[in-house]
Amino acid sequence: MVLQVFNTMSGKMEEFKPLRDKHVGVYVCGPTVYDWAHLGHARTYVAFDMIVRWLEFRGYSVFYVQNITDVGHLTQDTAEDKIVKRAREERIEPMQLVEVYMREYFRDLDSLGVKRPDISPRATGHLIDMIEAIQSLITKGYAYEVNGNVFFDVSKLEDYGKLSKIKPEAMLEGSRFEVHPDKKNPRDFALWKRADKNTILKWWSPWGTGFPGWHIECAIMGLKYLGRQFDIHGGARDLIFPHHENEIAQSEAVTGQKPFVKYWLHTGFLTINGEKMAKSLGNYVTVRDALEKYDAEAIRLFVFSTHYRNEIDFTDKKLKDAEANLRRLYNTLDSLEEAMEVSVERELTDGEKAFEGRAEKLRGEFVKAMDEDFNTPRALAALFELSKEINRFLDEQEQLSRKLLKKVYDSFSELGKVLGLFQKEKSREIGEKIADDLVKLFFDLREELRRKGEYELSDKIRARMRELGLVIEDTAEGSKWKLS
Numbered sequence: 033m034v035l036q037v038f039n040t041m042s043g044k045m046e047e048f049k050p051l052r053d054k055h056v057g058v059y060v061c062g063p064t065v066y067d068w069a070h071l072g073h074a075r076t077y078v079a080f081d082m083i084v085r086w087l088e089f090r091g092y093s094v095f096y097v098q099n100i101t102d103v104g105h106l107t108q109d110t111a112e113d114k115i116v117k118r119a120r121e122e123r124i125e126p127m128q129l130v131e132v133y134m135r136e137y138f139r140d141l142d143s144l145g146v147k148r149p150d151i152s153p154r155a156t157g158h159l160i161d162m163i164e165a166i167q168s169l170i171t172k173g174y175a176y177e178v179n180g181n182v183f184f185d186v187s188k189l190e191d192y193g194k195l196s197k198i199k200p201e202a203m204l205e206g207s208r209f210e211v212h213p214d215k216k217n218p219r220d221f222a223l224w225k226r227a228d229k230n231t232i233l234k235w236w237s238p239w240g241t242g243f244p245g246w247h248i249e250c251a252i253m254g255l256k257y258l259g260r261q262f263d264i265h266g267g268a269r270d271l272i273f274p275h276h277e278n279e280i281a282q283s284e285a286v287t288g289q290k291p292f293v294k295y296w297l298h299t300g301f302l303t304i305n306g307e308k309m310a311k312s313l314g315n316y317v318t319v320r321d322a323l324e325k326y327d328a329e330a331i332r333l334f335v336f337s338t339h340y341r342n343e344i345d346f347t348d349k350k351l352k353d354a355e356a357n358l359r360r361l362y363n364t365l366d367s368l369e370e371a372m373e374v375s376v377e378r379e380l381t382d383g384e385k386a387f388e389g390r391a392e393k394l395r396g397e398f399v400k401a402m403d404e405d406f407n408t409p410r411a412l413a414a415l416f417e418l419s420k421e422i423n424r425f426l427d428e429q430e431q432l433s434r435k436l437l438k439k440v441y442d443s444f445s446e447l448g449k450v451l452g453l454f455q456k457e458k459s460r461e462i463g464e465k466i467a468d469d470l471v472k473l474f475f476d477l478r479e480e481l482r483r484k485g486e487y488e489l490s491d492k493i494r495a496r497m498r499e500l501g502l503v504i505e506d507t508a509e510g511s512k513w514k515l516s
Contacts, residue, residue, distance in 0.1 A: 035090060037264075038341060038405045040272060040296040041195055045405060050263045051294060056092045057262035058084060059254045059293075061271055062152065064101040065133040066118040069140045070316035071331075071346060072309035075302040076268045078332055079340040079406075081146040082451060083266070083297070086402050089450050097257045098149040102130040102156050103233050104246045111210075113243070116232050126233055127156075140319040144328050145452045151257055155249040162244045162252050163237050165286050166223045174285040178214035180226030180240035184281060186219045192281055195296060196273035203273070221278050223248050247278035254292075255283055265293040269300055269341075270308075300343040309346065317346065330354040332452050336408035357416070361448060364419040367426050368441045375434035384436050387425045391440055394418040398447050408451065415447055471502060478504070479511055 035048040050056045060080045063073060077098075087094050103126075105114050119126040138148065166182055169175035174188050186192045193200065203219050204211075211218045222245035227234035234241045254262065260283075267276065276296065283292040301308045309316045322331060333354040338344035380388065394414050401410035422440060426432075448454040474493060481490035494504050504511055 033400055033403050035403045036405055037295050037297060039294075040298050041291070041293075043197075046295070048295065050092065051261060054092055056087055056094045056264065057258040058087075058094055058096045058264045058266070059250070059258055059262065060096070060098045060149075060265075061250055061267035061275065062098040062100050062149075063137055064105040064114055065130050065137055066115045067133060067311060068318040068320060069137050070309060070311065070318050071322055072268075072302045072316060074141070074144060074146075074319050074322075074331070075335055075344065076266075076299045077141055077146055078144060078335045078452070079299045080266050080297075082336065082340070082408065083264075083406055084147065085450050085452065086406060090403075094150075095258065096149040097151045097153065097253065099250055099253050100130075100134055100152055100154045101246065101249060102127070102134070102154050104155060104244045104249055106246065113233060119232070136320075140323075143323055144319065144331060145455050153253045153257065155244065155253070158249070158252055158256065159235055159244065161256055162248050163224075165248065165252055165255075165282070167238065168286055169223065169282065172285065175223055176216065177224075177239050180224075180242060181212065181214050181222060182224040182239055183212075183215055183220040184223055184278070184285075185216060186221070186281065187217055189281055189285070192219075193273075193277060195277050195280055198273055198277075221245065221247060221274060223282070247275055248282055250275070251279040251282040251286075254279070255287070260287040260289050261291065262293060264295050264297055266297040266299070269298045272296075272298060297340075299340050300338075303343055303345045306345060322351075326351045327355050327358060329453050329455070330358045333358055333412070336412060336451055339409055340406060358453070360416070361419055361453065364422050365441070365445060365454065367423060368437060368444070371426050371429075371432055372434060372437045372441065375432050375437050377434055380433050380436055383429075384433055387421070388436060388439070390421055391418060391443065394421065395443055395447065402450070411447075411451070415444075415451075418444060418447075471497075475504070475511070482511075 036045045037048050038044070039046045058080070060077070063069060080098075084094050084096050102115060103113065106112065113126075115126050115129060119129045122129060138152075142148070166175060169184065170177060170182065173185075175182055175184050193203070200219060212222070224237055224239060224244055225242050226240055227242045231243070234243050254265065265276065265279075280292050284290050303309060304315045304317075307313065307315060330351060331354070334351055335344065337350070337354065394417055397414040398411045398418070401407040401414060404410075422444065445454050474497060478490045478493045478497075481487075481493070497504060
């Protein structure tokens with residue numbers, strides 16, 4: 033079996049062959065850190081966490097870079113830097129805002145079991161690299177300066193638009209930005225923007241005080257840490273144009289080498305009621321709010337229930353179903369552990385050999401699915417079928433070969449861990465969450481009985497909860513409970 037990926041550039045499945053044998057360079061566009069991360073962001077980062085894990089499972093050494101945008105990402109409504117705009121609202125320093133939300137971003141992704149990238153470079157730490165690249169683009173005739181602004185001249189590239197496949201005349205459709213008067217061509221994009229006296233984030237450059245354009249940032253950080261050409265560049269689908277298209281234009285013009293990236297991978301949107309989850313639309317659920325309500329690994333299961341390139345709609349029912357499915361998988365692990373405690377050292381029986389063959393077949397189906405552009409829905413189907421097969425076999429036997437059970441346990445847990453499952457002693461944590469939910473259920477039930485005037489039964493519940501160490505206090509503000 034060979035690993036195949038869907039390359040946005042070619043629009044088709046391609047065999048994955050890294051530029052250097054067994055070494056893979058991956059760049060994923062990271063967050064603009066001005067607010068809490070939401071599940072729409074998490075969908076992309078969980079997906080690429082899975083992709084990196086699978087590449088490592090297949091024996092590749094992965095060097096993973098994911099940037100932090102801390103300047104230059106402009107809002108569509110006012111063309112103001114998102115970080116500066118939010119810092120003004122909060123009345124704090126922009127870099128203070130960045131520091132707070134960058135730390136919280138990492139904390140949230142850690143909670144989701146997302147492994148940290150090898151490098152998380154910040155845009156403001158690479159201004160000299162950007163300025164040098166912009167100077168090179170001007171010298172080569174790909175960029176021009178007007179009134180302290182520097183723009184990339186897209187007319188210099190015959191293949192501009194090759195990633196998005198958008199025709200030149202359609203490139204400005206839907207944009208709410210006014211065309212800058214200093215541009216030669218409306219499609220040209222900013223490499224460096226002049227700052228006025230009220231601009232907070234600004235730096236010296238050969239063209240005057242200003243700040244970098246958003247597109248130059250990722251291009252330069254990708255080149256700096258992964259080289260003039262690298263294997264995988266990823267991000268959400270809405271970055272294809274103009275962000276990734278412009279990254280290609282700048283990078284290939286600077287280096288003179290094509291392709292800048294061998295494989296382009298893009299995730300679909302996470303939606304609510306069919307609409308893209310986004311801060312600008314106000315229809316988002318933050319990662320931390322989701323983690324208050326749902327198990328972290330259940331969120332991962334929910335994400336992987338849909339192929340990473342497709343849209344996935346967020347509903348409470350889907351998350352609850354994912355939690356139930358997660359418990360099924362952990363129950364299988366628990367059953368295997370219990371069976372190993374009473375297992376024996378002996379050769380395999382014919383029945384055990386037959387079961388071993390079925391388990392290996394399902395493992396092969398999991399691997400085949402993942403090798404077909406990381407098809408997690410099919411991989412999960414194989415994993416759940418393997419879970420059913422294990423449970424069925426354990427129910428039929430009294431005592432089994434320790435060697436067989438150890439092999440099956442290791443294989444089952446390994447496949448789960450490739451998806452970021454089984455990262456902790458989760459069965460205990462899941463049990464604790466169920467216990468918390470039950471306490472709340474009884475508390476809410478007592479409140480409902482009190483509202484209906486059924487005080488005798490509500491008092492019995494209160495007394496029983498006190499025996500269990502839970503004290504209910506009826507106050508003027510309402511009932512509250514706490515541990516005694």
